[in-house]
Amino acid sequence: MIKKKTLYMLFLSFLLLVYILVYTYLLAAVYLSQTLFSVQTALIIMTPAAGCLFIYIICLKRIRRDHVTRNKRKNVIQVLLLFVIPIFCVFLTAGNTSKTAFTNENWKENTAYRELMFEDFERDNDLRGASKEEVKELFGDPTSIEGNRYIYYLGTERGFVPIDSSILKMDFNKNGNIEQYQVVTE
Numbered sequence: 531m532i533k534k535k536t537l538y539m540l541f542l543s544f545l546l547l548v549y550i551l552v553y554t555y556l557l558a559a560v561y562l563s564q565t566l567f568s569v570q571t572a573l574i575i576m577t578p579a580a581g582c583l584f585i586y587i588i589c590l591k592r593i594r595r596d597h598v599t600r601n602k603r604k605n606v607i608q609v610l611l612l613f614v615i616p617i618f619c620v621f622l623t624a625g626n627t628s629k630t631a632f633t634n635e636n637w638k639e640n641t642a643y644r645e646l647m648f649e650d651f652e653r654d655n656d657l658r659g660a661s662k663e664e665v666k667e668l669f670g671d672p673t674s675i676e677g678n679r680y681i682y683y684l685g686t687e688r689g690f691v692p693i694d695s696s697i698l699k700m701d702f703n704k705n706g707n708i709e710q711y712q713v714v715t716e
Contacts, residue, residue, distance in 0.1 A: 645684040
């Protein structure tokens, strides 16, 4: 017959394994999507940790009830390790914000983050109706020009296996103002 303590320790080991797999997935998701830091990101990362901690504490209380002489130092280390991975995830997501905020300087210097910078720009601005001069002021010279269309190379598409390129296409009307624009992958 298996002792209660052994069952709880097996359960805690299983919980730790699930925890590591979840955060490995979260780290991969953060890396692949180049997620920006937000309250939502922090909550997504920290919520499973809180659940794991709750279950962990309940199991430890049951084990302690049976065995009063428990090593407190070992418990403290285990609880601290429970929060190392999610805190690392939060710092990982916080590091992307300065590179992806749209500014003229960032646009010119950090070409690898142009797609994210354009998303940041587009959140607060609409380019429809902007003149060619205004566009050049914001984004610099286009990568190429095809008739009344400006094309800006934004970088390699985001994803697990980035194959295509992300491109910003701006179509101008006869007056030289943007009629429509879109980000496409080719």
